[in-house]
Amino acid sequence: MSEKLEILRVSDVDKSFGDKEVLKGINIVLNKGELVSLVGVSGSGKTTLFNIIAGLLKPDRGKVFLKGEDITGRSGKVSYMLQKDLLLPYMTIIDNVSLPLILRGNKKKVAREKVRGLFKDFGLEGTQEKFPSQLSGGMAQRAALLRTYVFSKEIALLDEPFSALDAITKASIHKWYKNIIGEMKISTIFITHDIEEAIKISDRIYILGKDPGTIIDEIKIKEDFQENFFEDKKFIEYKKHIIEKLDKII
Numbered sequence: 001m002s003e004k005l006e007i008l009r010v011s012d013v014d015k016s017f018g019d020k021e022v023l024k025g026i027n028i029v030l031n032k033g034e035l036v037s038l039v040g041v042s043g044s045g046k047t048t049l050f051n052i053i054a055g056l057l058k059p060d061r062g063k064v065f066l067k068g069e070d071i072t073g074r075s076g077k078v079s080y081m082l083q084k085d086l087l088l089p090y091m092t093i094i095d096n097v098s099l100p101l102i103l104r105g106n107k108k109k110v111a112r113e114k115v116r117g118l119f120k121d122f123g124l125e126g127t128q129e130k131f132p133s134q135l136s137g138g139m140a141q142r143a144a145l146l147r148t149y150v151f152s153k154e155i156a157l158l159d160e161p162f163s164a165l166d167a168i169t170k171a172s173i174h175k176w177y178k179n180i181i182g183e184m185k186i187s188t189i190f191i192t193h194d195i196e197e198a199i200k201i202s203d204r205i206y207i208l209g210k211d212p213g214t215i216i217d218e219i220k221i222k223e224d225f226q227e228n229f230f231e232d233k234k235f236i237e238y239k240k241h242i243i244e245k246l247d248k249i250i
């Protein structure tokens, strides 16, 4: 990452549910084209933070800025893909992908034309008229990612998007996603429980502590890990460091 153009900022966010303090003093930044992972134990508030960034939940304190504009509590600005963000089985892939535009009031035909050109960029050429059941797991996940991209081209919040894929498909989709975000300049925040996945694909990793959820560490990943990443000394060091941090929370 050479350029550092800030696109998203979460500033001093607190959130409680009843008397349970879930998030406290959260400050995070996302730069254009960057992939940042959020790693934390279960219940540390990752999903709550995503809901706040996506505007689905209001923080008790603090703000969310998109390119300097206050978007706190406003949905529709940032796209959000859940782990089980399934394609609708009775619709063709192009209709599934067009859905965000149709929901915004575009006519079906217009929406289809707007998304058609993107199929090639996402390696989905030829799948337009197929149904989700005719696609492999990896292809279906690419189509779901394309639908997320159509919702908002700037920022994607991805909640464990690859966790259901087998190891080989996962490795190839990592490579593909890194490539496509570079080409399309998509900025991504990524939730994962898989530490190796976080190290492999991220530019930076935030570690979220628990009770209350605060950012306890920020790690810059300078290397681009390839096939034999698990043998790489630097990779092992990152992994050890993250596990030690998470161990202290549990």
Ligand SMILES: Nc1ncnc2c1ncn2[C@@H]1O[C@H](COP(=O)(O)OP(=O)(O)OP(=O)(O)O)[C@@H](O)[C@H]1O
Residues within 6 Å of the ligand: 017, 022, 040, 041, 042, 043, 044, 045, 046, 047, 048, 049
């Ligand atoms: N709407 C809600 N009402 C009350 N408590 C909530 C609500 N949403 C989340 N919580 C609580 O907030 C805490 C953080 O939940 P959250 O789902 O954000 O964690 P998480 O890090 O995403 O967990 P996981 O990794 O298991 O998905 C949990 O204790 C959860 O029970």
